[in-house]
Amino acid sequence: MNITLIGFGKVSYNLFKLIDSPDINFRTSAEGRSQKTIDLINESNIEVYDSFREAVEKSDIVISAVTPSQALDVSRRYARDYKGLYIDLNNVSPDTKNQINELCENFVDGAVIGKIDSNNPTLFLSGKNADKLLFLNDFLKVKIISDKVGDASKLKLLRSTYTKALSVLLMESYALAQKLNLEDEFFDTLSLTEGDEFKDKSLSRINNTLNSSKRKAEELEEILNYFNDDDLKMIKTALLKLKQF
Template identity: 60%
Template sequence: MIIGLIGFGKVSQNLVNLIKSEDIKFVTSKESRSQSTSNVIDEFSIDVLPTFRDVAVSSDILISATSPKSSVEVAKKYGKYCNGIYLDLNNISPETTLEINSCVKNMVDGAIIGKIDSNNPMVYISGKSANNLLFLKDFFNIRIISENVGDVARLKLLRSSYTKTITAILIESYEIAQEHNLEDEFFDIISLTEGDDFKDRSLSRINNTLKSSKRKSEELNEVIDCFNEHELIMVKAALDKFILL
């Protein structure tokens, strides 16, 4: 089996590290790649083909793990040459997922939940061809949601809606606790019900959000655009908070 990779960031690198089998070969290309990306590719034992079209044609599974902005362009440019499964692992909206589905054969909508460089990631997939990817259970956690392309994208947005709204409330409460010199006690009292590691998890979440508030605001805007028939009162309040950070 040949697995082709379009994009060679942390997602692709981790997949190569996790999927170890004599029956599976990875291929990619350095076409239009930066020197730094080319250097990273050289560190891995995978075949490098002249073009991404060659990668698409030769692949039984073609994985797009590039960026949300380029996901449609990649599908239109290379996905049409893939006769195997086209697995999109980009963080994209349901609408974008459906647009990609119209450009490729055998589309599978995928999402890595949690850290993308985890040793045992959870990957959610949906699509009529999703069953053909169950062999990946030998290498990491994988769960089929449905045969409907776009369901995983919707779940990603719903998860984002929940986690980012909770984070906004956490930041706001923490700011008030700091004003009253009660930050340690704030974490202690919530840890009684949320677990001993609540403080570490919370500080990590707060710091991550402060560093990437613009991107997280964009993700909340995606939630609002996708589910605009709903009030989304808390999501909109969280967005207001992130804009002020």
């Protein structure tokens, strides 16, 4: 089986590591990628093609894991007329996933739940072709939400409304503690109710947010565009904060 990964950031890199089978051959391309991505590709010993178009040809599965702003353009370029399974794992709105579905004969709506660079992320899938990916249960947890494209993305967006707003609030609280020179005491106090691992998880969350603020801002914009709800004041505030980094 040949699987093409379009984009080779954290999502694709970790999938490449987790889905380890002699029967599965991964391929990608460095076409238009940043030097950071090219370095990651070179370190991974994945099969590399000169172009994504070439990599997609004769692939059984294509997985799109780019930034939210690129997802639709990538699908227009590679999903149209593609006969294999096309999976979009980007954190975009259900409306965008349905647009991609209209371009593609065999589409699966996907969402990675949990920390992508962990050893146990969960893959939410929806769409009539989702059950064709149950073989991935041999490598990571797969949960089929429904046969309706958009349902996996809806759950991802709902989760993001909580996690991303919470991340921004955590960063602000931590910044205040730093100004008071009470960083350790701040985490010790919260750990009394949040658990012993709270400090390590919080620092990891803060670092991840800072390193991917642009992507997370795009994801919040997807939430605001999809729900179009004036009551989403926390999301709007979190978006403004992320754009400052």
